Amino acid sequence: MIVSSAFAGKRYAVLGLARSGQATVASLVASGAHVMAWDSRDEPRQGLCEWIDCGKVELADPVAADLAGYDGVIVSPGIALNQHPVAEAAARAGVPVIGDIELFALARHTLPTHRVVGITGTNGKSTTTSLVNHILEVAGVPSQVGGNIGVPVLGSDPLPEGGVYVLELSSYQIDLTHSLDCEVAALLNLTPDHLDRYGTLEAYAASKARLFEMQGKERCGVFGMTDSETGIIARVEAARRAPGLIRLVDGSDLAEMQGGWPSLQGPHNLQNAAVAVAIVEALGIKKGQWERALRDFRGLPHRMERVAEANGVVYINDSKATNPASAAPAIAAFPPNPEPRLHWILGGLPKGDDLDECMPYFGNVAAAYTIGDAGPRFAEILAPYTRVHRSEMMAEAIRQAMAEAKPGDVVMLSPACASFDQFRDFEARGQTFRQIVEALLAPDEETGGKG
Template sequence: MIAVEGYEGERVGVLGLGRSGLSAARALKAGGAVPVLWDDNPDARARAGAEGFEIRDLGREGALADVTILVVSPGIPHLYPAPNAVVAAAWAAGVPVDNDIGLFFRALGQGAWDALDTPPRVVAVTGSNGKSTTSALIHHVLTSAGRPSQLAGNIGRGVLDIEPPGEAGVVVLELSSYQTDLARALTPDVAVFTNLSADHLDRHGGLGGYFAAKRRLFAEGGPDRAVIGVDEAEGRYLANQLSTAPADDRVIRVSSGTKLTGPGWQVFARKGFLTEWRKGRQVGAIDLRAVRGLPGAHNHQNACAAYAAARALGLGPRQIEAAFHSFEGLPHRSQIVAEAGGVTYVNDSKATNVDSALKALLAFDRVRWICGGLMKDGGLSGLAPGLAHVAKAYVIGREAAGFALELPGIEAEICTTMAQAVARAAEEARPGETVLLAPAAASFDQYDNFERRGEDFTARVRAALG
């Protein structure tokens, strides 16, 4: 645990008692603060109370009168579509609002780490798609190279639950827009922006607000190195804003599909080959086609971003390449769960929006596609470039019929349940085809989260294959 100092003897409000809220409360208590906790869920309050924490309804009048700062969990809206009532009360009372990410960076700056010969470094990864895989891949590369590394944030452990990093240690953080939007301190050594596509628009008041939340990671703390995906206009804008000259190698531009040129530092993938250019010459290359854990152009973009971050931390191209080959991928993200009769079964349940599902479709030549769920705003028209890869769609979810109507030009069978979809896809699949779960929709109409959906798919596949 990382103790959060600076609030000794002061009451600190903690709103939301999920993983991040409870870990923040423990870290504050370890640093000498007196946390006062609230969650609308009585079970969550009971669990926190069992640990000896003070429980207080922070929404009642006067509850924040003796509170120095309010720490808010990422799932709680603080601005759009409407501020949570407790957050609004904190504003009115002049109580600063922060989150566990802000506390982490504050704690890291106040610790004794500056006395180390090689102080710890932080790599923070954000973006719409691929940030989990990119973060895990950076962590895997560092660990494989013998560098002490911890993975936390929106993946793995809560950021304040990790061990204090030691000599030459690296903390790799995956950060969602919910986390970057509110943190009062954001000071990574290396910051990574993978890409941007429409998501969480209600939470950020539109695409501009969503991008602004991501941009804070780069604008607030001024990282030593910024790795920027430039396949969208927002990434190109961000890279331009951070660069002071064409040869400024504090910015590493990355792309999947576009050859990048110029005197600066670039990493790009084309036709399955990753290439690193610096100061106008090639300095590294990797054949990604044989890297089993990173299939498809979208994973090649993740590989470019992870490669660039590792290079910024001083690792060599051959070290990185060796680690790539031992990376097995993450559950629910282009995860191969079975192979039988020449058919490959892939769980990409994390493909909850159109952009990520499109990238999954484009990664395979002939797909038996299991899709559907709770559709997000904007419809499914963005999937059009990938539909030529679809042999047939098997649509699940309560809105399966309406979802299928959004898929013109391909055969679609209304299955509703995962059990029926997997059974039908497995029955009809032919050698060389891929049965792919890439829903292009949220899971909440049938599952608690995308993980449960992916686990159901995996279990149904194994049952179907006997």
């Protein structure tokens, strides 16, 4: 883990003891800080002593505790500060509310010389973050991912001199960060999301823009070119930086190469790759290095993940598509050949009342299979364009799709919804899809046929 003299003798309160909270407590204690820790759930509090010396941690709720003299309250990004009383308690005591990314920023001057890449956006963050890390590894540059993906940034060992920390950053994490000066920062795209937290798209965009506002004027910014909100932020940043430090990319210059990237198909992955290339080029990586890395990159689970192929039909798990904007490029990736060939499983807990972003690609859909709370509404929307099965449950949707799919077709889960109506999270939903597909494709023990 990261241990830093920047925290020695300081006083911090940590609210939330999931993975990042545990790593934060361990790092602060090892660095010589006084730590107050709390979680609203009994289990994390009771398990505290299993991974830390309890004698070095004060177990108390910062909402009710005296925070006078504390240097910060570190909260989990999942805590909504516009609703949680910890924000008011910290404000009364004049204590900043921050996250573990801000602690990392404060510790940077004590670490071996390194660079930081910050990647944000509504969709594509994890793929782009992992791709940048992969390219750096292929090029022989020490690197590691952190932030909203992989090991919490404070929980990993410091990189050697010359290393690159590649951080996936959600808007929630950026909200809790005030001094992270990334050598390279990237914004992939902006579409309506998390509006329960921000209220408007403009407020959500302002949160993302802060990643660039924290950068020095000599730093590099990379921006996708698919939406006007991202373009507005790019223009603001271009006005305060020297020419050449802002890169606008859409992937058009890489389109001819995409056929050689098995795990990066579809227009969304073309832009993800273009942003990754712009980032690594800003870090000094040459074309020969990133070309080789793009060819052998293996995609992430639940993001256009090919889970099976049988009888000429490909099965794809895109459970990470939790809104229509992220499902749209997945649908676009499978145009008719010459007839529509996509069997689309969608639905869950809706984030809106329409599929407008997906509508331009409805002609790619041979049949739709709707599930979950959004199923009835999505069925109404899709009925004028394609055959619709009101499947309700995942298993039934997969059975129906298997029965209809022909060689050359694709069966894809790309829900365009959150998962919480039927599943714990998008990972559980994707894993269920994989398991059902594998079970239904497995040979029947008695007949030797498919089950």
